[in-house]
Amino acid sequence: MRLVLAPMEGVVDYLMRQLLTDNGAFDLCVTEFIRITNTLLPEAVFLRLCPELKNGGHTRAGTPVFIQLLGNDPVTMADNAARAAELGALGIDINFGCPAKTVNRHKGGAALLKEPDTLHRIVQSVRQSVPAHIPVTAKMRLGFEDKSLAVENAVAIESAGADTLTIHARTKIEGYRPPAHWEWIGKIREHVSLNIIANGEIWSINDYQRCKMASGCSDIMIGRGAIAQPLLATRLKSLQDTDSTMPDWLETRALLVQFAQTVLHSPQEYLEHCNIREPGRYLADRCKQWLGMMVRCHEGAATLFQQIKRETCPETIYRTLLT
Known part of the structure; x- marks a missing residue:
């Protein structure tokens, strides 16, 4: 099992990443997204949103931190990914899942799930811009309005060269409303071979076990569950059965x-x-x-x-x- 701390915009900032990874339970965390428009961002922007770059790209407990980029232009995304790599980023994550209206209105985040070809171009461009030893990962939802392009989007991301794909098991329209459709992650896994991380509605050990069974994924990303229950990651790693009582x-x-x-x-x-x-x-x-x-x-x-x-x-x- 690999546990990843989700890049929750406006929630999981630098200080929160430090606190939540201090116990050593998380294997990886991802920054809040850095919005990419039509310019090459200065070093100060990357250091502001990812101060861990001054510590070799790790939290104080040694957890690796990937930098997440959000944008729709393959060229500027690639240029900024290269800049992040030069500054010491341990990995580049691409946001295809943000459901925020302001982001989607500017054709960012989950809005790109309507265009598998654009996903492919962005991932391919980023992959070609950074050294081969630096992982390029992506996070997507099951779709924008529906799930009709879920498999096609995942195939596009894989064929473009992504190393890992995290799937939030809901569409943009479904937002964060239960349930998470973990079984759809299982369907996608039948069509791609890259490593997939399951995400969405994991609040307890029981949720993790049900997600693993439905999706076929042992690796998970947790967001709101990690904030609501900061000890959850530790218990997941040891699989302590504490769901029958309130957490400490x-x-x-x-x-x-x-x-x-x-x-x-x-x-x-x-x-x-x-x-x-x-x-x-x-x-x-x-x-x-x-x-x-x-x-x-x-x-x-x-x-x-x-x-x-x-x-x-x-x-x-x-x-x-x-x-």
């Missing part, structure tokens, strides 16, 4: 406290390295966001969320987390 809230709450301490008490230089410009506002926004996602798996999170949801003072939020 005390351990999870301790991670929230560690997060708050890092934001409030780290030197300014470190916060700038983490791309945190307004620590107080960042802490308040991210704690509410994180607790809001934890509510699904932790009764204690619901109580704590109610206590801080209207609070804006970071020190008060921190004291609330401690009590």
Whole structure:
């Protein structure tokens, strides 16, 4: 089993990647997407969204980090992939799955799933632009409005030279609504031979086991499940049967406290390295966001969320987390 931490835009930033990979359970993580338009981005942009480049492309615990690019022009995607490789990226991931309306309106992310030929050109161009030892991977959904092109899109990505394909088992229109159609990943696997990673609606060990059976994939990417239950990756790696009880809230709450301490008490230089410009506002926004996602798996999170949801003072939020 290989576990990959999903590149959740606006959620899994540099600091969150550090915290969630510290336990060593994740084998790989991917940055939030870097939007590519019609220019070659400067080094500063890559370093801002992937500070791990200053650490050989690894988190502080040693987990490799791939840089994700989002765009629709094969030439500029290739140029920026080459720039990322020059800066030390350990792998390049291409986003064909983002369902955000603003992204799709500019023909990015999941909107490209309507055009298998474009997928092929983008992946092929990126593959040819970076050294052979650097993996080129892609992430896609099952389709935009329906699943009619799911197999064709996967074949296009494989034939273009991608090393690995992550499949979120829903269409753009289905968004994040249950269920995830893991069986469709199994259908796609019958037509391609590249390594496939399953993604979507994995919140527990039981979900993983059902996903593995339906999709045929032992490798998975987890996103919201890793945020809602930060200990999930560790338990998946050891396959501890803890689904019959609520996950340990005390351990999870301790991670929230560690997060708050890092934001409030780290030197300014470190916060700038983490791309945190307004620590107080960042802490308040991210704690509410994180607790809001934890509510699904932790009764204690619901109580704590109610206590801080209207609070804006970071020190008060921190004291609330401690009590």
